[in-house]
Amino acid sequence: MSTKSQEVEALVGQKYRHGFVTDIESDSLPPGLDEGVVAAISKKKDEPKFLLDWRLKAFRHWRTMKEPNWAHVHYKPIDYQDISYYSAPRAPANAPKSLDEVDPKLLATYAKLGIPLHERARLAGVAVDAVFDSVSVATTFKEKLGKAGVIFCSFSDAVRNHPDLIERYLGMVVPPTDNFFAALNSAVFSDGSFVYVPAGVRCPMELSTYFRINAAKTGQFERTLIIAAEGASVSYLEGCTAPMRDENQLHAAVVELVALDDSQIKYSTVQNWYPGDENGLGGIYNFVTKRGECRGRNSKISWTQVETGSAITWKYPSCVLKGENSIGEFYSVAVANNYQQADTGTKMIHIGRNTKSTIVSKGISAGHAQNTYRGLVKILPSAAGARNFTQCDSLLMGPQCAAHTFPYMEVKNPTATVEHEASTSKIGEDQLFYCLQRGISAEDAVNMIVSGFCKVVFKELPMEFAVEAQNLLSVSLEGAVG
């Protein structure tokens, strides 16, 4: 052991003790970030050494990096020493005791989303009986999945029970040094989800993180890893549709997808973090790195996202198309209202021959919002016969919002075809008046027109999510027109 790492161990041990003094009392680490904190998180989760080393490597790299500033978003500098990197669920003492104590505005939103009453209570942070915690539901899922050989568990469980898979695949698609926020996540991630679908298995049900909403609440730095082995297929739904009530809170997640030969991964997100109030106060800073790698031939990765929340969204679900004939898809609806800022899009990196990608992006801006599409289609010299189709449409509601489109293309193979279509339209006064003249209220008319605009993306969502997404959209745009 080198003296250098001995020093680190010593430091870690010391900080760890210090860290845990507070920890025992409040089950959270004090604000601040150094190697001791990283080690304390790892220790707290009883992680194997390779993972601690991996975290520390990421942390050391992160310290050398600068926060990116190329995105079309503005916010006050984040003080990374002022954030607590490990915190357990809120103490029941602070939580509201019943629904009567919860902000009625929040409850009205839940009602509109059609979330069942007991679920509403849970989302609002009411200390409810554990019966509502879907434990039994989770168990029946586990049995059915277990029979099929599918592993679906929390990231921590996966580290404990399948360390070999974690060691092999973690960081394969998003290396810990990838970007500022990914590096930070790699150092301090708290928990997340893990999915492994073995060769030839079609996952027998849609996997969803919905019932693990409590975990999501504490996890500002989640990590998701999904692996589809040869010929496997899986559809994964992510999203707690609960608006969060916290002040500008940093959320820097990493999602990695690995698709081997002839496999398919469909990843759907309905994101509705708290966007801040009408005046732009509060809300989540959502800086997420999502990337899928089509490693195998004939593999397919499809991202579908409906983004209505967060004060700031910085998110570019991407596909690295390595395998021959592999397919990448990105379907997105991004809504920004009031003072929300969204900078989102995708990257399609074509490496293998005859790889194909489709991008459909629908941006909706209202109020004072800024909505940016940023996309990169990169076709490497090796990607003979590659094809891309990109369509970006923006819908503006009102005079003070803005939409920006930055489609970058790098085509290094002459046999590739790349098509791009873009449009920006104001929500038609004519369309609105047409509906009003038929007796339809302004609110319903706007919902109808916007849903029509997004239809091609909604079609990609699993049925029950499509309904939820539609409801979400109307809640987000409430009062945007008329």
Added chain:
Amino acid sequence: MLEISDLSARVAGKEILTGVNLKVNAGEVHAIMGPNGSGKSTLAQVLAGREDYEVTRGSVTFEGRDLLSMRAEERARAGLFLGFQYPVEIPGVNNVYLLKAALNAKRKAAGEPEVDAYEFLALIRQKMKFMQMSEAFLSRGVNEGFSGGEKKRNEVLQMLVLEPKLAILDETDSGLDIDALKVVSTGVNSLRGPQRAVVLVTHYQRLLDYVIPDQVHVLSGGRIVKSGDKTLAQELERRGYDWVMESRVA
């Protein structure tokens, strides 16, 4: 049913209606003719409640109610229908879905229950058959990719489903082939009745051969400059508009 007195309105700072007077009784069909740009569509849109048009003078009552104080959707629910000169496309919004929402909004305002989905489908199938429209239009987006004539047929279909008390049809006959003109005319005639009224904005006598008007008006320079019975339309067809203006000046 409809009483317009001294109605003036402007858009984008420009005075377009300059004192319109018109009275339409229940059971009547009125035709409004007039040169391009004379303000016919503007009048129709003002009556329907489009906000870009600012009413500067005058009053309008609809079944005794002050029409100008009602919002556009309230006017529609009260039974006023506008067949648009240029029906707009709403991509991705299902044609039937919009129509069902419209019917339900009207029923709700009248304190009636929402229409049953099966009943509605039966109703719309029957009306589409009457309008000789293919069922393919059931599943298409509102006017999305419709031809000019198909859009006009769709307007009449909506009118037949909503059964308005007062239908204002702005050049619903323009752009129709001869068979379609007959279908549309039959549609309009089927709505005629002692409790309803129709205002047809048109440039052509041929529509009025099928839908025979009780009165014909000429709108020019933002006001009605001449009114008469159905023979006025025939005379306009023969002689154009110049003589109307001249006789007015004289």
